[in-house]
Amino acid sequence: MTETETDLEPDPGTEIPEDHPRYASLVTRHRIEAGVDAGITSRQGLIAQGRGEAFDYLLGERTLPSADAAERAAAAQLLLADHAVISVNGNVAALVPEETVALADAVDADLEVNLFNRTAERMVAIADHLREHGATEVKGLAGDGEIPGLEHARGTVDADGIGAADTVVVPLEDGDRAEALAAAGKTEIVIDLNPGSRSPRTAAIPIIDNVIRAVPNVTAHARDLAGASSSELRRVVDEFDADEALTAAEAAIREGSFDGDGDVA
Amino acid sequence: MTETETDLEPDPGTEIPEDHPRYASLVTRHRIEAGVDAGITSRQGLIAQGRGEAFDYLLGERTLPSADAAERAAAAQLLLADHAVISVNGNVAALVPEETVALADAVDADLEVNLFNRTAERMVAIADHLREHGATEVKGLAGDGEIPGLEHARGTVDADGIGAADTVVVPLEDGDRAEALAAAGKTEIVIDLNPGSRSPRTAAIPIIDNVIRAVPNVTAHARDLAGASSSELRRVVDEFDADEALTAAEAAIREGSFDGDGDVA
Numbered sequence: 001m002t003e004t005e006t007d008l009e010p011d012p013g014t015e016i017p018e019d020h021p022r023y024a025s026l027v028t029r030h031r032i033e034a035g036v037d038a039g040i041t042s043r044q045g046l047i048a049q050g051r052g053e054a055f056d057y058l059l060g061e062r063t064l065p066s067a068d069a070a071e072r073a074a075a076a077q078l079l080l081a082d083h084a085v086i087s088v089n090g091n092v093a094a095l096v097p098e099e100t101v102a103l104a105d106a107v108d109a110d111l112e113v114n115l116f117n118r119t120a121e122r123m124v125a126i127a128d129h130l131r132e133h134g135a136t137e138v139k140g141l142a143g144d145g146e147i148p149g150l151e152h153a154r155g156t157v158d159a160d161g162i163g164a165a166d167t168v169v170v171p172l173e174d175g176d177r178a179e180a181l182a183a184a185g186k187t188e189i190v191i192d193l194n195p196g197s198r199s200p201r202t203a204a205i206p207i208i209d210n211v212i213r214a215v216p217n218v219t220a221h222a223r224d225l226a227g228a229s230s231s232e233l234r235r236v237v238d239e240f241d242a243d244e245a246l247t248a249a250e251a252a253i254r255e256g257s258f259d260g261d262g263d264v265a
Numbered sequence: 266m267t268e269t270e271t272d273l274e275p276d277p278g279t280e281i282p283e284d285h286p287r288y289a290s291l292v293t294r295h296r297i298e299a300g301v302d303a304g305i306t307s308r309q310g311l312i313a314q315g316r317g318e319a320f321d322y323l324l325g326e327r328t329l330p331s332a333d334a335a336e337r338a339a340a341a342q343l344l345l346a347d348h349a350v351i352s353v354n355g356n357v358a359a360l361v362p363e364e365t366v367a368l369a370d371a372v373d374a375d376l377e378v379n380l381f382n383r384t385a386e387r388m389v390a391i392a393d394h395l396r397e398h399g400a401t402e403v404k405g406l407a408g409d410g411e412i413p414g415l416e417h418a419r420g421t422v423d424a425d426g427i428g429a430a431d432t433v434v435v436p437l438e439d440g441d442r443a444e445a446l447a448a449a450g451k452t453e454i455v456i457d458l459n460p461g462s463r464s465p466r467t468a469a470i471p472i473i474d475n476v477i478r479a480v481p482n483v484t485a486h487a488r489d490l491a492g493a494s495s496s497e498l499r500r501v502v503d504e505f506d507a508d509e510a511l512t513a514a515e516a517a518i519r520e521g522s523f524d525g526d527g528d529v530a
Contacts, residue, residue, distance in 0.1 A: 047315035049315055050318070055319055058518075258515055
């Protein structure tokens, strides 16, 4: 059992044996469904979850070496940032609430709820959910800033959050919004399982990995790099090659095994 | 505009321009969400829809020649059957209700609602939905038969429907259930976008295609073959090679283009 799997304790009431071959995948699915019950995950979030499952299946449900390198570069970039913000949407909140709070703590980043389909109810539900999992401050509800180049509701951010950030982590982000954030001069770290989608292609640091594995691994790298100098951190960032990472992920998907597992049918 | 796309008229109230590059995909998504509103599509159905979207994206959102051959063989097999039944679940009902009724008419098959997560409410909602789209008889609500080898709720069928059928069409079916149907001696036609999942690997005729494209195309082939003799139909079935079709679909997914489209992010 890996550490990531140990982190994935199902909520009480589920009966998924830990030795089930698809334990992590089933726990993930359980969390996302619980997110629907809690008003956190949208219908579009469930469909996006399915797309992620398919790409993760083709990737072999593992963190590629190129993704691990991206996660280390992301940690270094976050430690170098003057003002880092982690954008949290419904699926991120449902899937990795504690893990996201831990990452924010490890790199001294803000947490900001930011939704593609913004409703007051979901904003509040997600902020509450993050607080229940240890967050002390959650931005996003002010909505007094704007990312240029997007229709109003899509571009709304907090002026002192994503609006003022130099580095943003946008897991599972829409392509238009990822492009607008990059155009606004933010250094973007995107987590996405499809290496072909625009969001990771727009990012300075694209992480092609499941958020369930990626977020704790960025945190682990940040803790490992905590004592490093700025020049050491800069070197980790500079040595990372985004195009190479995207190409490696594409290759892994193309070469991945179709193992006949019915759960992804 | 292809004939399949013409069939895909969005419901009133949607505003998807027909020349949108992802028109079919957006209409599909709209139909599946409307299915949730109608009590037809489950949460698991939304996740399954997302998995399908990812595989279809990698396939290039097209019917491969090998899938067209499978669809022709399926039409011939259905015309040869003594008693064919088309199994309808929530996603099939939401995505292709008229198209499924048209196929049943073209090959003189029964329609049977059959759900992985069977609830009386969803059974009735789906049967009603099929009737609203032209079905005259819908089986599945009797539930007086059973497929051996499955826990009770998973194996429930109509004794005079799937229970008595020699040929069954199971679009988007779970692997355990597909295996149990094959073990019960049914000739299975499976529609599934993942060539690696157990359901198509279990099928006599696996169709690796989107149900949106597959169902109308099986109907078109059935109409084309309507005057064929039994021996001609038998030849169409015999010439189809299931392993070749699965291999061709895998190859297409591996070779497919990652075109940077953000909609599947």
